[in-house]
Amino acid sequence: MSKVVVVGGGPAGMMAAISAAKYNKVLLIEKNEKIGKKLFITGKGRCNVTNAKDIGEFINHIPTNPYFLYSSLYSFTNEDTMNFFESKGTKLKVERGDRVFPVSDKSSDIIKTLENELKNSNVEIMLNSNVEKLVLDNNRITEIILANGKKIYGDHFIICGGGASYPHTGSDGVILEEIKKTGHSIISLKPSLVxxxxxxxxxxxxxxxxxxxxxxxxxxxxxxxxxxxxxxxxxxxxxxxxxxxxxxxxxxxxxxxxxxxxxxxxxxxxxxxxxxxxxxxxxxxxxxxxxxxxxxxxxxxxxxxxxxxxxxxxxxxxxxxxxxxxxxxxxxxxxxxxxxxxxPVSEAIVTAGGIDTKEIDPSTMKSKIVENLSFAGEIIDVDAYTGGYNVQIAFSTGYLAGMKVSE
Incomplete structure (x- = not known):
């Protein structure tokens, strides 16, 4: 059984950890004191978890690299997202513009459901752990080094570090500098949904x-x-x-x-x-x-x-x-x-820019440059309009990245 290390406990990271845990041992690393911190404030604290429009219409609401997301959106659709939460007891409702929210209007219920699924999937969670360095050898990441000096080893790494919006939630774009050192191109970050x-x-x-x-x-x-x-x-x-x-x-x-x-x-x-x-x-x-x-x-x-x-x-x-x-x-x-x-980008709901999609396999979310590295979520150069589309992109890319680790 391979060890998969997921960096980032946002919606993409949590879903990546859950899907990877079906066939692997998974460690989820989060720099904050709790996971889902940014998800907690989405939809003004109500959590606009997805959009109920036909998945084929999503492309029209994604201005940046929409077709890169085709495989991920169809691998884990908005219906899959809704079924995921409702099957675990979190009832959802559809509001104006086909926005989907928990019936309780509490983002904490969405996060709690994800936390429970992480626990049930035996995912180990390491909080208050900031990744400082990615160690590369022979085109593979051999370990990551935390700010406290601790070394984390793994067979495959999924980076879900977010963009640079709402930096107080941990989404500050810092890890992109380390990814750049691996040979990846970074599209300059700019505010989107701001x-x-x-x-x-x-x-x-x-x-x-x-x-x-x-x-x-x-x-x-x-x-x-x-x-x-x-x-x-x-x-x-x-x-x-x-x-x-x-x-x-x-x-x-x-x-x-x-x-x-x-x-x-x-x-x-x-x-x-x-x-x-x-x-x-x-x-x-x-x-x-x-x-x-x-x-x-x-x-x-x-x-x-x-x-x-x-x-x-x-x-x-x-x-x-x-x-x-x-x-x-x-x-x-x-x-x-x-x-x-x-x-400023710090006030943006979503960041535009990030890892160049040309360097990521859209059917697996795996890096085309580093053998054992995948990406998911806002850290990739994709962004969508408001209305639940960005959270769905995080879930879809996270799910696909986790599922394809063993391939």
Whole structure:
């Protein structure tokens, strides 16, 4: 029986250890005081464990190297994930956007299920153990050395060290430097699923405003659409966040300029919106413009819309010209924001970049460079939109890496 050493106790590492333990003796090494620390905060502490969409649709929600994941996603599908937890007594539910959560809304229940399965699979867990060095000899890893000097031997090693997002959870990207020494190429880490900073002065006045059913569009400096989707978003003290914005950030390249626009009424064409505004204006003919917009916008947004419309806030609605109204309708359909940049990688939910997928066998997750080395999870250069896709990628790649160790 071979000894498999799994580095990293996140979702990928835990699943890799569980699947490898079917045919091997497994040691799971985690640098934190407990496993599943990052998983604990996913889905705002509720753990968005996967997405219930047809597995064939997952590719459309993975902007980085989606086809590399084909084998792993079909080896351990989202249905397999749901069956795994429900068969062990953790009931799940499907919410808006096909997001899957535990019925209890507690990420701790998901982690507890994984912990129990690790225990039942006789996986040895070593906590508070930080990997400092990978020792390579004749194209094989012979041992890993921990920060305390302890040497760990094994026949096969699966690295699931995560990216560089939420470094306080242990996902700090440090182990990538050691992997680089083995001959692997590392795609530079950058934030993905991260809030966006804006430089508009009015942002501070919109802080805390949540918008639903709006359309966010992002164009690059060549006026090409980089992202366009409906959803929810939130204004913050520095810019914008929320599910829609996090997904949009995956399509933004560093050091490039972008134009950001919000369509507040995407269900209506410009002509339909103009009729809607005319209807609202007719109901408020004798009111000041600033007091006529309650039916169109949340209160926090009204002063900004009035300011940017160019219409005097005290102007009576019956005195607003057709040209002024048309300009106002255009503003509602195309509310421009000034892009400043992405928030730091430490604030990202997921990291883009990592080990080059060209150097990993997608059918086994094994390294094409080092004989007894495999990878799984966020440490690989793959990332997806928000909605449970990234956790599923971790489970799928972890499962495949563990299952293929003996082949």
């Amino acid at each position: 809030p966006i900073e804006l430089s508009d002065d009015f942002i501070k006045d919109l802080q805390g405003l949540s918008l639903k059913n709006v359309e966010l569009s992002i164009k690059n400096n060549k006026n090409k659409v980089a992202f366009k989707e409906l959803g929810e978003m939130l204004f913050t003290h520095f810019g914008i966040s929320g599910p829609l914005v996090l997904s949009a950030s995956s399509n933004i390249k560093e050091h490039e300029k972008y134009k950001i626009s919000i369509n507040f009424k995407p269900a209506l064409t410009l002509e339909e919106l103009d009729k809607r505004v005319q209807k609202d204006f007719k109901e408020n003919l004798n009111r000041d413009f600033k007091n006529s917009l309650d039916g169109l916008f949340p209160k926090k947004l009204i002063p900004i819309m009035v300011q940017l419309s160019g219409i005097d806030e005290n102007k009576k609605v019956n005195a607003i010209t057709k040209e002024e109204r048309k300009k106002f309708v255009d503003l509602i359909h195309d509310f421009n924001l000034t892009y400043k940049g992405l928030r």
